[in-house]
Amino acid sequence: MTGVGTPDLRLGVVGLGMRSDLAELAHRPGAGSRVTVVCDRDPRRLAGARDRFGPDIVATDDHRALTGLDLDAVFVLSPDHTHEQIGVDLLGAGLPIFVEKPLAITTEGCDRLLSAARASGAGLYVGHNMRHMPVITAMRDLIVSGAIGEVKAIWCRHFVGNGGDFYFKDWHADRRNTTGLLLQKGAHDLDVIHWLAGGYTRRVTGMGGLVVYGRISDRRVPGGELMIEWLDPENNWPPLSQTGLNPVVDVEDLSMVHMQLDNGVYASYEQCHFTPDYWRNYTVIGTGGRLENFGDGGDGTVVKVWNRRGDYRPEADLVIPIKTPEGTHGGADPLLVEEFLGFVRDGRRTLTSPVAAREAVATGYAATVSLRDGSRPVDIAPVPDDLAEYFAAGQRKDIDR
Structure with missing residues (x-):
């Protein structure tokens, strides 16, 4: 809890791209937290940092420089493939970190970060913001x-209408940076599926392919622009009319996965x-009914519940209107940023979970391995017991082991 006389948390930021708006939400000079150091490899973004965070900001192009500065926590908002090493370096220096999802782009990378957090005792937080979305919390x-009743099956269909603009014109399109979009984009939904089901995936089969955007030959080398600078939802349609794709496009634009969870729930x-x-x-199906969301934010979003038998009927037995508050x-x-700041300042419990973030990545990673290997089933090992206990206890080093 902050108040009069409470010093601001001193925050660092690594990565000034699209998700650096989270750092702006945390920049509250005099009200509990302020950004004092920024890091990015693009000199243009560094040059604009003083306009965003004030004239006294320290700017660097090397994240390791943050380990020698007087900071209370760091936001890691850089591209996915950099999360692992940056996170390990910062945790090793004793700095609590916020890592934008996904935690890493491999299961092994996630486990390395979990181990680094436990070894140092520095707090690890992962930005799975969907756990704070009203439609998800309502479900x-x-x-x-x-x-x-008791959940037995969960199905999720994700329609990524701006996919060509969001994920195929920059580093996201190159599997070296993401593993694939089933992991990169799917980490959110896989985490939600686990949260709603109350369990974690232990076996997957995947299927998918690059079925549309691989046919587009118009490519360009990105010039450091942010996605918002080329996004044009009115004109970049239909999908095959897209231009200016990344030189390397080798991630799937259509993918699916079947999951068997450790508690007997099945999901897709x-x-x-x-x-x-x-x-x-x-769609979530239980022993006593079914629920489904229509819309995932904005006006008209509802969650419907059916409990009575019958033929098709759009009128549900229970309808929950979802009110969407302001904010991205x-x-x-x-809410995500507020939770992280409370975690850093007071050690508060969080809706998000580093172990759950790892399990989402592990599911997406294994599913991608499966779909690229003839849809063979792939088993997923759980987080080692000692790590699971450490994070379940709130990242306290004094738990019995």
Whole structure:
């Protein structure tokens, strides 16, 4: 809890790209936290940092420089493939970190970060903001209340309507930076599936391919622009009319995975990057009913519950209107940042979980291995018991081991 006389948390930021808006939410000079150091390899972004965070900001192009500065925590908002090494370096210096999802681009990378956090005792937080989205928390509350009985199956369809603009014109399109979009983009939904199901995936089979954007030959080398600078949802349609794709495009634009969870729940996730609409739809089936969301934010979003038998009927037995607060990602980002700052200052418990973040990556990683290897089943090992216990206890080093 902050108040009069409480010093501001001193925050560092690594990565001034699209997700650096999270750092702006945390920059509250005199009100509890302020950004004092920024790091990015692009000199243009560094040059603009003083306009964003004030004239006294320290700017560097090497994240290791932050380990010698007087900081309370660091936001790691750089491209996915950099999370692992940057995180290990900062945790090793005793700095609590916020890592934007996904935690890393391999299961091994995630486990390395979990081990580094435990070894140093520095706090590790992962930016799975969907756990704060009202539509997701409403579904979670219904499930916990028993509205549909015991969960047995979850299906998620993710329509990524702006996929060509968001993920195929820069580093996201190159599997060396992401493993694949089933991991990069899917980490959010895989985490939500696990949260709603109350378990983690232990076996997957995947299927998918690069079925549309691989046919586009118009390519260009990115010039350091941010996605918002080329996004044109009115004109970049239909998908095959897209231009200026990344020189390397080797990630799937259509993918799906079947999952068997450790608690007996079965789940599926489908992701398509060339749909006309952009939203995600969850169906959760239990022993006493079914729930489904229509819309995932904004006006008209509802969660519907059916408990009575019958033929098709759009009228549900229970309809929960979802009010979306202000703020990016359906009002989730301000709550995410507030939770992280409370975690750093007071050690508060969080809705997000580093172990759950690892399990989402592990599922996406194994599914990608499966789909690229003839859809063979792939088993996923759980987090080692000692690490799981450490994070379950709130990242306290005084737990019994």
